[in-house]
Amino acid sequence: MTTRHYILVSLLASFLVGCSTHNVRDFPPLFDYRAEGETESLDIAGPFYSHRHSHNRSEWAFRPFISKYEDKDKGICEYQFLYPLGKYRRTKERRYIQFIPFVKSGEYLAERRKKAKASEFFPVFWGTTEDGEKYGGFFPFYGTFKNRFGRDRMTFFLWPLYSSSREDDTTTYKFMWPFFSYTTGKNRKGFRIWPLYGYDKKDGVYLKRFVLWPFFIHQKTHLDTDNPKDFFAIFPLYVSIKSKSERSRTALFPLFTFYERDRDNFRQRTYPWPILTYAKGDGYESRNVLPLYSWQKKEGYKSFYVLWPIYKHEVEWDKNSNTVTDYLFLINKYERKTFKEENGKAKILRFWPLFYYRVKKEGDVRFDFPHIIPIENEGFDRNYGPLFHIYQYRKDANGNEQSKFLWGLYTYRKRGLSESRNLSFIASYKKDMEFKKFSLLKGLFEYQSKEGTNSLRFLYLPWRIRWQKRTESARVCEDF
Numbered sequence: 001m002t003t004r005h006y007i008l009v010s011l012l013a014s015f016l017v018g019c020s021t022h023n024v025r026d027f028p029p030l031f032d033y034r035a036e037g038e039t040e041s042l043d044i045a046g047p048f049y050s051h052r053h054s055h056n057r058s059e060w061a062f063r064p065f066i067s068k069y070e071d072k073d074k075g076i077c078e079y080q081f082l083y084p085l086g087k088y089r090r091t092k093e094r095r096y097i098q099f100i101p102f103v104k105s106g107e108y109l110a111e112r113r114k115k116a117k118a119s120e121f122f123p124v125f126w127g128t129t130e131d132g133e134k135y136g137g138f139f140p141f142y143g144t145f146k147n148r149f150g151r152d153r154m155t156f157f158l159w160p161l162y163s164s165s166r167e168d169d170t171t172t173y174k175f176m177w178p179f180f181s182y183t184t185g186k187n188r189k190g191f192r193i194w195p196l197y198g199y200d201k202k203d204g205v206y207l208k209r210f211v212l213w214p215f216f217i218h219q220k221t222h223l224d225t226d227n228p229k230d231f232f233a234i235f236p237l238y239v240s241i242k243s244k245s246e247r248s249r250t251a252l253f254p255l256f257t258f259y260e261r262d263r264d265n266f267r268q269r270t271y272p273w274p275i276l277t278y279a280k281g282d283g284y285e286s287r288n289v290l291p292l293y294s295w296q297k298k299e300g301y302k303s304f305y306v307l308w309p310i311y312k313h314e315v316e317w318d319k320n321s322n323t324v325t326d327y328l329f330l331i332n333k334y335e336r337k338t339f340k341e342e343n344g345k346a347k348i349l350r351f352w353p354l355f356y357y358r359v360k361k362e363g364d365v366r367f368d369f370p371h372i373i374p375i376e377n378e379g380f381d382r383n384y385g386p387l388f389h390i391y392q393y394r395k396d397a398n399g400n401e402q403s404k405f406l407w408g409l410y411t412y413r414k415r416g417l418s419e420s421r422n423l424s425f426i427a428s429y430k431k432d433m434e435f436k437k438f439s440l441l442k443g444l445f446e447y448q449s450k451e452g453t454n455s456l457r458f459l460y461l462p463w464r465i466r467w468q469k470r471t472e473s474a475r476v477c478e479d480f
Contacts, residue, residue, distance in 0.1 A: 027425050028408035036415060046407030059382070067382050085384040153478035169279035316366065331374045337361070350374070 011017040026032045029046040031254040037056040051060040059371035066344035075092040086099040096106030096224040104415030107117030118127035128138030129147045137143010137309040140159040148154065160177035175249040183200060191200035200206070206221040219231040222243070229243040233253075241248040248259040255272035266281030287297040294305035303314040335348040344361035353361040356371035358364075374379050374386040374478040386392070386407070393403040401414040411422045420430040430437045436449040447462075455464040 026422065028411055028422060029406065029424065032408055032411070034413075044409060047389070050386070061382060063387055064384055069382070080379055080383060083379045116147075360397075363395075363397040363399075365393070367391075367393040 007151065007311065013401050015330075018201050022338050024349075025231040028035070028043070030044070032043045032203055034041045040052070042051040043049065047063060049062050051061075052058060056072035057070065057226045058353075059067070064082075066079065067083070068077075068079050070077045078091045079088040080086065081088075081099075084100075090109075092107060092109065094108050096104075098106075100103040101115045102122045102399045103120060105117075105119035105121075112283070116128065116130040121252045123139040124136075125139065125145075126134070126141065127146075128134050129149075129476065133146055135144045135146040137156070140156065142157050143155070143322060145154040146152070151165045151167050153166040154163070155165075161175070162322045163174045163177060165172050165174075168185075170188050172181055172190070174181045181192040181198075183192070186203075187203040189199035190198070190201075195210075197211055198213070202210070205224050206219065207223075208219040209220070210217045214233070214235045217231065217233040217235065220228065221231070222229045223260065227244050229241065231239075231240045231241050234347040237251070238251040239250040239253050241249075245263055246259070246261040248257065250257040251260070255270070257268065257270045259268040260266070261281070264282040264284070266279070266284065272275045274288065275290050277286070279286045284293075284298040286397075290305075291308040292306075294303075294308060300318055300457040301314075301316050303312060305312045309329065309330045312330075314323075314325045317389070318321045318326075320341065321337055321339045323335065325333055327333045331352045333350050335346075337346040339345070339361055341363065345359070346361045347357075347359045348445040349355075350371065351359040352374040353370050353372050355367065355369045358366045368385070369391040370388060373384060389403050389404075390402070390407075393401070399414075400416070401412070403412045404410070409419075413420045414425070418430070418432045420428065423427045425442050426440070428431045428437075428439045428442075434451050437446070438448075439446040443457060443460040448455045448457070449469070451467045453466055455466045
């Protein structure tokens, strides 16, 4: 636990208990500090601030504004702020920061790409390529990108009035994008007055044309291979794709389609899509009569729908595991996973928005009520999840348990043979193999039993009334 966290706990404890001689380090849900072995935890104001630290891994969050996660063994450090808008992440390979849509900056830390970096503070951007070349600009007035977006160089001036891009020996000039463009290069030329007419030709590779896009389109591609492809469309009346290995014909796109692929004997028919579809090939088959019924089977997977989107059943398998999942209204699911070699099992049960229950193969258990966010995302769970969980239960692979109700107003913890229950500052109960303790108002009244000795304490006084517990042997002698 860091010094600033310890000072904060001490000040809060002193303020809340005044001159009491009792050493208070928890006052849930206002604050709660725990240290168990190498693990430390601190919660302040229920779910709004939390800190966890164990060995080389730590995380803290000031919800819903900012959180941090760090794993020193993996070399990962990540900050998330107003998630998912803002993020800073550093790994052994790369470092970047972003705040959508205004800020984006990153650089590679590996020696082989050490010089490459890029930064954006919208509308200003700048960067350096792997070769050390600098670039930058002020969008949309003027700027240049180098080795970005799949292009060697991109330049713009008063965008969309003028822009150009270069890839290898080919350059494309665009005027009043997307209406006018001109392309020139080795074995390539193109011209476009969109949407009236356009063509793009690369000798021996492809030829693409359109008239009144998207109504009339003709493209010949993959001409430099043994499987050239021809695409023709009078949209949406008729669309055709032809090659040596596949053929597709669509009428009233996308309603009626006939598709054939030779390499896996695949055939698909839709009449009309997506209501009636049928497909079959090597190792694959599907039938759909939506929304009444849908069935699909392929290698390692099979599924069927009934009254979509009400119910779906899904089975996946590979050499390591089998997974069976049932969905109800897409969001709710019951997933069971069986591992073949480890003989372990895992399951997930989500019934939105009521609860989420998960058991990992190692034995970890998690239960949340309610479960407002219907997706499994670490960022959403870290930054927002605890704010909505009235009740939480956790159990690790070693059998240690922890539960919270009303963000820590009531807590239960079990670690080995030790157990504790706390109702905020009102009442607490702790027990171990040879130890029991019950307290009201943090020491107004306290009963303790330890190693055969009982004691009472009143009004936070340091003195105790003690008496010895009668042993079983003493009782036997008295009876005799």
